[in-house]
Amino acid sequence: MxxxxxxxxxxxxxxxxRRCCHGEPSSSGQPQPPPATDKExxxxxxxxxxxxxxxxxxxxxxxxxxxxFPSAMHVYRVFVVGIKDFYEDLKHFIRVARWINRNGRDGLARNELELHFQMPKDMVRVAPVLLISALPFANYVIFPLAYMFPRHLLSRHFWSLQQRVDFAAIALRKRLYNQRPILRCLQVRLGDLEEGKLRDQWANILGLLGSGAHPNLQQIQQVSGLFAETQAFGMAGLWANHKNALVRLHGMHMGWKRRWRLRERAKLIREMDFMITEEGVTSMSNDEMRYACFLRGLNPVNVKTDELVLWLHKWTLISNNTDDEHLSLILHLPILLGYNQPSNWVLLYQ
Structure with a gap:
């Protein structure tokens, strides 16, 4: 600058x-002026x-x-860099939104899908700060206030790398409190299932979750029929408290059209999972991998990269084989694959 x-x-x-400062000779073909006097x-x-x-x-x-003024300069850099990143993402988000309006989400890369999912939340969080700062002398008050409470008044563009991890862990902790109510609903509905092999397989999965383990991929695929649209755990068969806990587990508000929003969230996650498979889990950076795990209900803090890759690989294998009739299965994967994860228990009870 x-x-x-x-x-x-x-x-x-x-x-x-300029010629005086740099010592540049005259390049014109005109006669040179007379020698300068002492005053000149x-x-x-x-x-x-x-x-x-x-x-x-x-x-x-x-x-x-x-x-x-080291503190003032640090705040200055935070907001200058943050506003620049926010503006760049906003321009990219507008291009992605136009593409989706014309062509749907087909043809978008994984990072574009994630931007279209995350950017509206960032815009809502930052909009009051930017609007108030436009008023005369208001920036002297709102910027220090936003710097004091960045999790509530600023977006990820203004956060440091450590703050992004810490704030994502706080948000995930609130979501994980809804895992136990969902598991209780799944256990209670066991008595509503018809006698047979499918019920026995589901009872075995519930036993694994209750004993601190997780079912494998084959066991989950064998009971996927229970999550069909009109079955016990399908979108149309969920009890009200079960559905509300799912909404909170996936970090959505409790307002209108909860069933429709759950279905759309499952579709979006499935499309992200397909792009992760196309690009390869190992091609993701550590930050991208952590974001993907936070979104899907796994605390990646202090977890080895190999374990994160394996967990995402399991998730995407199930998600990519799920059709529109079994979207509820994707919504329950945080329970089937993450309920007993040690990092989640550490986050809940640390």
Whole structure:
């Protein structure tokens, strides 16, 4: 930034002054002017000295502020970098939204799907701060206040890497409290199932979850019929308290059209899972992998990368083999694959 300011100052300076500062010879074919007098030479030296001191001051200005006001400069950088990142994501989000309006979500990459899912939440959180800061002298109040409460008043664009992990863990902890009510609903409905092999297989899965283990992929696929649209655990067969706990487990509000929003969330997660399979789990960065685990109900903090890759691989194998009639299965995967995860229990009871 400082270099750009200096460059503009130099190019806007008079031609004679630039030649004086840089020692550039005259490139025109006109006769050279007569030698300068002592007063003209003195004036040139004064101008050169003044300009050089000004350039030195501009170069040192940011460093001086950093030394004298380190806290203020840190806040300044947080908001400058955050607003720049927010603006770039907003432009990208608008392009993605236009594509979805014309063509649906087909053809979008994984990061574009995640941006379309996350950006509206960030916009709602940051909008009050940006609107209030536009009022006269309001930025002197709202920016320090937002810096004091970044989790509530700012988005991920303004957070540090550690804050992103910490705030995501706090949000996941609130969601995980709904796992036990969902498991209780699944256990209570066991008596409503018809006698047969399917009921026995489901009882075996409930026993594994109750004893601290998880069913394997084959066991989950064998009972996928229970999650069909009109079956006991399908979208149309869920009890009201079961459905409400699922809404809270996936971090959604308790307002209108809960069943429709649950179905749309399952479809979105399935599309993200398909793109993860296409791009490869191992091609994801650590931050992307952590975000994917937080979204799907697994606490990735202090978990080895190999274990995260294996868990996401299991999830995507089930999700990619689930059709529109069994979307409820995707919504229950945080229970079937994550209820007894040690990192989740540490997060809940630390």
């Amino acid at each position: 400082v270099r750009n300011v200096l460059r503009r100052l130099l190019f806007r300076a008079p031609t004679a002054l 030479l003195l004036a040139r030296k004064v101008r050169r000295y003044t300009l050089s001191r000004y350039v030195f001051y501009v170069r040192r200005f940011e460093h001086t502020l950093e030394e004298n």
